[in-house]
Amino acid sequence: MVRPTSVTILDTTLRDGLQIEDAIVPTDAKVALGEQLIATGLKEIEVGSFVNPKKVPQMADTGEVLQRLQSHEAEGVDFFTLVFNLKGAQRAVDAGAKNIKLVLSASEGHSQANSDAPIAQATQRLLEAATFAKDNGVRFDIATAVSFICPFDGITDADHLVEVLRPFVDAGAHGVGVADTIGNANPSLVARNTSAVIEAFPGNPVNLHLHDTYNFGMANVIAALDLGISNFDAAMGGLGGCPFAPGAAGNIGTDDLVHLLHREGVNTGVDVEALSAIREPLTSAVGHELTSSLSSIPAVPAAYHA
Secondary structure (H helix, E strand, O other), X not given: OOOOOEOEXXXXXXXXXXXXXXXXXXXXXXXXXHHHHHHOOOOEEEEEEEOOOOXXXXXXXXXXXXXXXXXXXXXXXXXXXXXXXXXHHHHHHHXXXXXXXXXEEOOHHHHHHHHOOOHHHHHHHHHHHHHHHHHOOOEEEEEEEOOOEEOOOEEOOHHHHHHHHHHHHHOOOOOEEEEEOOOOOOHHHHHHHHHHHHHHOOOOOEEEEEEOOOOOHHHHHHHHHHOOOOEEEEEHHHOOOOOOOOOOOOEOEHHHHHHHHHHOOOEOOOOHHHHHOOHHHHHHHHOOXXXXXXXXXXXXXXXXXX
């Protein structure tokens, strides 16, 4: 497989980055952070999730954040929100969403913890949301949590992962996402399961969502590049984690990912120096230091890049 020469990054700072924080970041601050992320050249932004605000109060203002940033769609920026059921899809459509991402667990243990339902029941709920989205002209992607390792059930079988995804591809999903939710997957496991998804659904772009709990994140990026993957999720400063997956730490940092890709000669369209300006307001918003490598060390000058 030939490595891509360019990559698209979906920045998840406003959703995955903030959903696990103790502090509830004010809407104005979220919008300001979104504006700064867009100014770096990022063309895909995940602004939040339409979930039960009692369970995830950090995401209660997703509709307002989306609406206040939507003027940037005229500049070619795509906004995404997460949806877990029909009600969430309805709220997304009411807010003017053009892209939604449906999230399903690839293991029974995580499905129960994350959605209070077995995979089969969660699948039916999400297919209702998918049908509603399609009927309203909204693109939907499907993403699986714990696509490699589950904190409850262990290693995820590649064939099982494919079959969990299949009903949504058959229903018209555009993108197919696989997530290392607890950040414990190693490059060979990422290659095994991701390759199975690529081979099963050759007509769908595959997106990789990585966490960096055990410092495997960037090694897994390289493994994915070698598979031809050109779509990655990341959160600025390495923020984030799943509230319903014990041991889940932060995402790979958008700043670290851009830096690595540029060193590898892969174009992102993102200004890594402009990203650095977001660290201070983001640190202030969450009330603690960030964890990405570039949060504490400078990027290597562009003159040193390959």
